[in-house]
Amino acid sequence: MGASLSALGTNGTNIGPGLGDIPESCVACVFLYLTPPEICNLARLNRAFRGAASADSVWEAKLPPNYQHLLDLMPPERILQEVWLDRVTGKVCMSISAKATAITGIDDRRYWNWIPTKESRFQTVAYLQQIWWFEVDGDVKFPFPADVYTVCFRLHLGKFSRRLGRRVCNYEHTHGWDIKPVKFELSTSDGQEASGEHCLDETECVDAYGNHKRGCWVNYKVGEFVVSGIEPTTEVRFSMKQIDCTHSKGGLCVDSVFIIPSNLKER
Structure with missing residues (x-):
């Protein structure tokens, strides 16, 4: 439902998928290449980005090995x-x-x-x-x-x-x-x-x-x-x-x- 609504323009025309349609797993993979401040800023965009920013795997990669x-x-x-x-x-x-x-x-x-x-x-x-x-x-x-x-x-x-x-x-x-x-x-x-x-x-x-x-x-x-x-x-x-x-x-x-x-x- 959310994905369908995000694909509609203001006049009801179909404008294709938006940022909210990107799977959290894909967003999390992108976050691995960003700095912590950049991740925090992007987490405010939508629910998918916020969910990816909460993944332990994303933040563990930012920590020292030990x-x-x-x-x-x-x-x-x-x-x-x-x-x-x-x-x-x-x-x-x-x-x-x-x-x-x-x-x-x-x-x-x-x-x-x-x-x-x-x-x-x-x-x-x-x-x-x-x-x-x-x-x-x-x-x-x-x-x-x-x-x-x-x-x-x-x-x-x-x-x-x-x-x-x-x-x-x-x-x-x-x-x-x-x-x-x-x-x-x-x-x-x-x-x-x-x-x-x-x-x-x-x-x-x-x-x-x-x-x-x-x-x-x-x-x-x-x-x-x-x-x-x-x-x-x-x-x-x-x-x-x-x-x-x-x-x-x-x-x-x-x-x-x-x-x-x-x-x-x-x-």
């Missing part, structure tokens, strides 16, 4: 680490809180403080007031699916807060980051290594729009590593340090470490 193993590893609450799938590609992404890393002097309030903020997915960031030996180390062991991954530290120069509904930054303690660069390093359990250096504070603009590194969150790339999928899990160790004790440095917020597929970072 998704069941990933679910088994996830406890109900992840306070210091979060894992999610990219909404377009379904690839695995990870974020690790600063609280899950080893920070030199973190227990001494003369050097570091924990600041609550909604600007972090973990609701807390580490704020450095002043120190001579700056070092942050961390590691994670996880069954990353086969891919190329990028490791980044998320940092912010200056102490930020909200006053009268507006975001303000204080650079009272910000110093020492323009003298020498910070060294970033990573290594993996299968012997891969990468390193780089970044100057965290620069007087020159960092892009054509006149934005400076102060007062905004910046992702500093540590390096890349490749997961072949041969080993069940991959251990990644990462660090950043500036241990030249000839000068102090301070006024830096450390939020988290991101591990994401490299092609997502480029996008």
